[in-house]
Amino acid sequence: MAERGPRPRTSLGLVLTVAAVELRRLARDHRALVSAILLPALLYPLLFRAYGHLQATTGAGTEAAMVRVVVDLRAANGELASAVTAALAAEVPIRVVPAGVAGLESVTERLRELSQGPRETGAEAGPAERELVARALDHGYDLILCAVPDPVLPARTVLRAHHDSSDDLSSEALIRVRRALARVEADHRTATLVGAVGRDPAAALVPAVVDVASEDASNGAALGRALPLLAVLVLVAGGAYGALSTFAGEREGGTLETLLVQPVPALILAWGKYLAVVVLALAALASNVGSVLASLAFGLGTLPGMVAGADGAILPAAPRLCVSAVVFLPTVLLVCALLALNSARARSFREGQQVLLPLSILLLVPAGIAGGTGLELDALTAAVPMLGACLGVRDAIRGSLAPGVAAWMAVASCGWAWWVLRHLARTLDAERILHHEGGEEEQAERRVQSRTALAHGLAAIAVTYLIGGCLQSWHAVGGLMITLWVLFPVLALLAVRPVARRAGESLRRALWLHLPSARTALGAVLLAPALAWLTQGLSSLQEHWAPLPSAFARGGAAALSLDGLSPAALLFVFAVSPAVCEELLFRGALLSGMRRDLSAGRVMALQALLFGAAHASIYRLVPTAFVGACLAGLTLRTRCLVPAILLHLAYDALLVGSTRAEWLLDPRLAWLALPGLALLVLRGGPAGQAAPAGLTAHS
Amino acid sequence: MQSDPPASLPEPTPTPVPAIRARGLTKVYTRGRAETVRALRGLDLECRPGEIYGLLGPNGAGKTTTLRILSTILRPTAGTAEVAGVDVGADPLEARRRIGFLSGTTGLYPRLTGRETLTYFGRLNGFSGGELEARVEAMIAAFDMAAFADRRCGALSTGQRQRVSIARAVLHGPEVLILDEPTTGLDILAAGTMIDFVESRREAGTCVLFSTHVLSEAERLCDRIGVLFDGRLLASGTYDELARATGERWLEDIFRTLVRTGTDG
Numbered sequence: 001m002a003e004r005g006p007r008p009r010t011s012l013g014l015v016l017t018v019a020a021v022e023l024r025r026l027a028r029d030h031r032a033l034v035s036a037i038l039l040p041a042l043l044y045p046l047l048f049r050a051y052g053h054l055q056a057t058t059g060a061g062t063e064a065a066m067v068r069v070v071v072d073l074r075a076a077n078g079e080l081a082s083a084v085t086a087a088l089a090a091e092v093p094i095r096v097v098p099a100g101v102a103g104l105e106s107v108t109e110r111l112r113e114l115s116q117g118p119r120e121t122g123a124e125a126g127p128a129e130r131e132l133v134a135r136a137l138d139h140g141y142d143l144i145l146c147a148v149p150d151p152v153l154p155a156r157t158v159l160r161a162h163h164d165s166s167d168d169l170s171s172e173a174l175i176r177v178r179r180a181l182a183r184v185e186a187d188h189r190t191a192t193l194v195g196a197v198g199r200d201p202a203a204a205l206v207p208a209v210v211d212v213a214s215e216d217a218s219n220g221a222a223l224g225r226a227l228p229l230l231a232v233l234v235l236v237a238g239g240a241y242g243a244l245s246t247f248a249g250e251r252e253g254g255t256l257e258t259l260l261v262q263p264v265p266a267l268i269l270a271w272g273k274y275l276a277v278v279v280l281a282l283a284a285l286a287s288n289v290g291s292v293l294a295s296l297a298f299g300l301g302t303l304p305g306m307v308a309g310a311d312g313a314i315l316p317a318a319p320r321l322c323v324s325a326v327v328f329l330p331t332v333l334l335v336c337a338l339l340a341l342n343s344a345r346a347r348s349f350r351e352g353q354q355v356l357l358p359l360s361i362l363l364l365v366p367a368g369i370a371g372g373t374g375l376e377l378d379a380l381t382a383a384v385p386m387l388g389a390c391l392g393v394r395d396a397i398r399g400s401l402a403p404g405v406a407a408w409m410a411v412a413s414c415g416w417a418w419w420v421l422r423h424l425a426r427t428l429d430a431e432r433i434l435h436h437e438g439g440e441e442e443q444a445e446r447r448v449q450s451r452t453a454l455a456h457g458l459a460a461i462a463v464t465y466l467i468g469g470c471l472q473s474w475h476a477v478g479g480l481m482i483t484l485w486v487l488f489p490v491l492a493l494l495a496v497r498p499v500a501r502r503a504g505e506s507l508r509r510a511l512w513l514h515l516p517s518a519r520t521a522l523g524a525v526l527l528a529p530a531l532a533w534l535t536q537g538l539s540s541l542q543e544h545w546a547p548l549p550s551a552f553a554r555g556g557a558a559a560l561s562l563d564g565l566s567p568a569a570l571l572f573v574f575a576v577s578p579a580v581c582e583e584l585l586f587r588g589a590l591l592s593g594m595r596r597d598l599s600a601g602r603v604m605a606l607q608a609l610l611f612g613a614a615h616a617s618i619y620r621l622v623p624t625a626f627v628g629a630c631l632a633g634l635t636l637r638t639r640c641l642v643p644a645i646l647l648h649l650a651y652d653a654l655l656v657g658s659t660r661a662e663w664l665l666d667p668r669l670a671w672l673a674l675p676g677l678a679l680l681v682l683r684g685g686p687a688g689q690a691a692p693a694g695l696t697a698h699s
Numbered sequence: 700m701q702s703d704p705p706a707s708l709p710e711p712t713p714t715p716v717p718a719i720r721a722r723g724l725t726k727v728y729t730r731g732r733a734e735t736v737r738a739l740r741g742l743d744l745e746c747r748p749g750e751i752y753g754l755l756g757p758n759g760a761g762k763t764t765t766l767r768i769l770s771t772i773l774r775p776t777a778g779t780a781e782v783a784g785v786d787v788g789a790d791p792l793e794a795r796r797r798i799g800f801l802s803g804t805t806g807l808y809p810r811l812t813g814r815e816t817l818t819y820f821g822r823l824n825g826f827s828g829g830e831l832e833a834r835v836e837a838m839i840a841a842f843d844m845a846a847f848a849d850r851r852c853g854a855l856s857t858g859q860r861q862r863v864s865i866a867r868a869v870l871h872g873p874e875v876l877i878l879d880e881p882t883t884g885l886d887i888l889a890a891g892t893m894i895d896f897v898e899s900r901r902e903a904g905t906c907v908l909f910s911t912h913v914l915s916e917a918e919r920l921c922d923r924i925g926v927l928f929d930g931r932l933l934a935s936g937t938y939d940e941l942a943r944a945t946g947e948r949w950l951e952d953i954f955r956t957l958v959r960t961g962t963d964g
Contacts, residue, residue: 255808260868262823263825265792
């Protein structure tokens, strides 16, 4: 009788066996390893070196370049003209050329005349003046400085500096002229005051600035802003390759079935593969971050805000860097778990890559927030995945990390990672993976449509943050209108077209865009006061753990009383536009995909998350998410998009109107929800609308 | 590959109970939300140790589902299945220790060598140290893999990869071999190697349950044949028994008659 092998090894032994084999496979993919680990380690020093050289060359070039300034100070008094001329001459290197010598006396005379003439409100110069200056500067001069009578007080003289800001030398000339004139102004003021009162009374008000921050602390602050974002970026890039290869790649290669029939629990296999992903991610992280730190340490370059200390050191002390590495470790576990989960659910390498971009954005946004804002690490922010860890790294490098909060942050990150890993083990269920190989049934099982909708939702959030944020910082109202009426419809179209095509529906049908009954429409509108009342209550509750800063409250109130906007315009901007465009995207396009695979509860939960996140404010997260869930529920209930648009519009209109008429938010109006609900519950269903596949039956 | 049963192959532990026993095996798939598919409808199956049992049936008959349930990949909706006396539902890990599974779509890790592959799966089956090394070397010798055992599987020919796959499946000395269309995609020579290997298992006392579309393989190899159609076992027996029952001479005609009878019935 053949001797049967010993009983299976310990779980840890099996996990390590699986991890070792996975790492061996990964290590033998030389091209991927070189691009993920080795190449970046070489590129950072080159990048720093090249950037530093470019900066030095450009700065030195501009600062050392000779600039030619044409001056015509005939309209100024002799004393002023002499002081200005002397000050300009002291700005080396500069060549001061009198207008007569330059042959531009007629030009400066004409400029003087034009300066007295009428100009458009707010314009510094008219078109004729601009053209005249441009032609004059083409003669090889960088700036024309003219003394002209003050149009308001002709007895007084003012100086006009004509330059071309698109030209580097012209801009440098302006800098030097300003510097020279500032010295003249300071000297003149001091002399006048001393002459009048015997001294400069303001001299005592100029403080002597004493910065107690050491170079070490300053450098730590600068590094703490940049390093978390870099670390997350590298972690995602390095970990993604490992995760895709060990999970999705195994299924694609046909080896997963063989693995799942071995006498090893799926959980052990998942842990072993996950461990390999973590090791690879850590290797990529160490390589990249180490390269950056080494480049800084060897003076190959600096980050903005960093200066070398007296001993030439630029990096914070090694213990702080070590502490930041330890603080970041739970986040490494979480990110790798998310990457592994994404890859385990994918059927192929390529499919896993498709979800990588929105996942990466989701992970990078908190890192960007941590580095760019003055957010503090406290009990609340420490519990937020990614954000807490990035703030912890920042504080650790700065040397201001509180041990208690750091411990809580580590526990929270580990908790999140554990929660994700529980799902990871389930994804290696052989029955789920293997019994539907392709085809419609697997698509349904794998919830492809809802996952795609979620990916589109995350992309919409990223677009709102990045593009919408830039547009609105350029122009508040204009940017908001472009975001709502251009970006959102485009995103909606991109999201709903594949859903409609797959279902063989028109876009209108896929969006549930048809007229509701009058009863349904009225019922939806009547819910608005109750919704406003509930959200106010939620905002009050949220105040307890995330108080709304007064500046934020003032800003919000100010936005609703924008100067120059009529009440009708305000309603259009802050009620009609969001109602139509946001509903088209969220409850129209995104919900259309989600409802094909998911239960009503899950759809509402996802809609709440996406809607809340899209409004880009943690202070409004809970009430906004609640609104999103309600609107989603209404859409699902009525199987029509228009009631949600009407409710959204009425809700926003109440908020806008309440800035002028507080009674609109009277809690008693919330009772209107009762007849509203009655109209919605007792309504007949819209004619001709088939039940969406599986929405009510799915558990 | 050696044509005689290699003496160095680990012998399975003999068991007095049927090697495979399935009672009332049922499998229902849910397609989407409203539609269900009954892949198996109360299948009863029994295979003896050292027997080669072939499952024949058209596409969608339930062959793969049967094999996957017996190899613990899928869970039955109803019924029971035992492999070497172990209930696959109650103790799937123990059942897997007694099974060697191979399908036509089974792949190998392209960046691992044949030796590394065998070592890996040996470890997953609980072997280690000197015993594992001995088994791996025995497999390499038994399947004549010495020339390419240390080459990466991605660089091997189809026939070489097939030998590695077979070695992997029998490394731990399983009492039952479950093969799901093992000759799919293989050329004549490679298919011949597989057939020789299956035949060699009879002498070793291993029960082999395999599915195939190739009737000639079933005629040549099988001690008994089961004809599966629409999730039901229409008939099971030796070639002669089936021929007498249907009045047909050739297996193809036997198969058609049984399917027709099953459809009409």
